[in-house]
Each structure stands twice: as structure tokens, then as C-alpha cells.
Amino acid sequence: MGGLLVARVIQFVTLVHRDTDFPCALVEWFLPVGGMPDPVTGMWIVRPERGRPVDLIHLDTVVRSCHLIGVYGNAPIPRNLQFSQSHTAFKAFYLNSYADYHMHELLLS
Template sequence: MSVVHLRLLFSFKHIGVTYPCTLVEWLDRVGQQPDPEMGLWVVKPDLHGCNEDAFCTVVHLDCLLCAAHLVPVFGHRFLPSGFKHQYSLDSFHAFFVNKYIDYHTFELLS
């Protein structure tokens, strides 16, 4: 299983059939095992190319299994005053994948 960040939801019609899709940014797993202190996997954006743009693709919505709860890896500095939570996915370089968020996610990721 892979973790992705949904960037855009859209659909298109082709020969009368509607295809619901999403533009996703892929996240790579950091390391070969969960973080030893937290017990959670760490993911970071899959960067490629000389300008290190995030690797994005279009996928059909049927390819998505469930939502994931990502907790930022904060580091040692405080967040600036007035930081808006909606910018979290673009502001942090790595995230913990919280497998304990609900029963179904725990069963899938354990």
C-alpha cells in the first residue's frame, strides 16, 4: 500500500461514461521499518527531477482504499504565530502515518 496526497478531484466523460479521478502526489516511506520512538511509519513527498518537484499522477477514485491520518514530523522549531492548519501538507517535509486513527485503518495497516 502507498500513501498519497490528493491535490485535485475531478471527473471527465468519454463516450458517455463518467470517470471520477484525482490528481495525487505520491509519498515515499522513510526507512525499512517504523520509527523506533513512535512505532509509526514515516513518509515524505516523492521528489524527483533537477528542481525536485513532487511526483504526481492521475488515478481513478476506485483505486483509493481509505483515508490516512498524517501527523507532521515537527522538528525542533516552533510553528510561526498565526500558522494555518490547512497549509500543513505543504509546509512539513515528513509525516507519521497514524495507524491508530480508527479500527479499520488499524486493521489494514497492522
């Protein structure tokens, strides 16, 4: 993944120190599965880090947003699954590099 890390934003916060605002995000980390993209889809697979550790990061360290698609295998997705449950309903996610041109170029470089 070219040294990039994937994180899910839990909450955006602003810290103030000596009259300076620091825009930050509380994030949960995802780790890549395997050392290369999935051979069938061409997308990287990521999963939440064990124990789901969280960190507070400055927003300047965020390169761009990404699109995660749950890896659901052969089982159908339940009809009553709410979008707000999607990051806890799946054990792994495809990192969709085809979501837009810029994401595709970023992951290829």
C-alpha cells in the same frame, strides 16, 4: 506498509468518455522513509516524492483515507500556521495508524 502507497489529493475530477463517467483524483505521491515504522512512535514516516510528481488515478484504486501528522522535531509549530499550509510546511509526516480501528488493522495486516 504492506505494499500500500500514500498520496495527497490535490483535486477530485470526473472524466467523461463515451457517456461513461470516471471519478478520478489528481494526487501527489509520498514515499516511506526507511524500511520500517519509527521505533519511538510505531508509525511509518513518509515524505513527498522528489520533484513532487502528480498523477491522475481512478478513485477505485483508493483503499481509504489516512491521517498525516507533520514531523516537527523539537521546534514549536508556529502559531500562525494555517491548516491549508500543513502539507507544504513539513518535510516528512507520520502516517497515523492509530486514527481509527480500520486504519490500524489495515497497516498491521
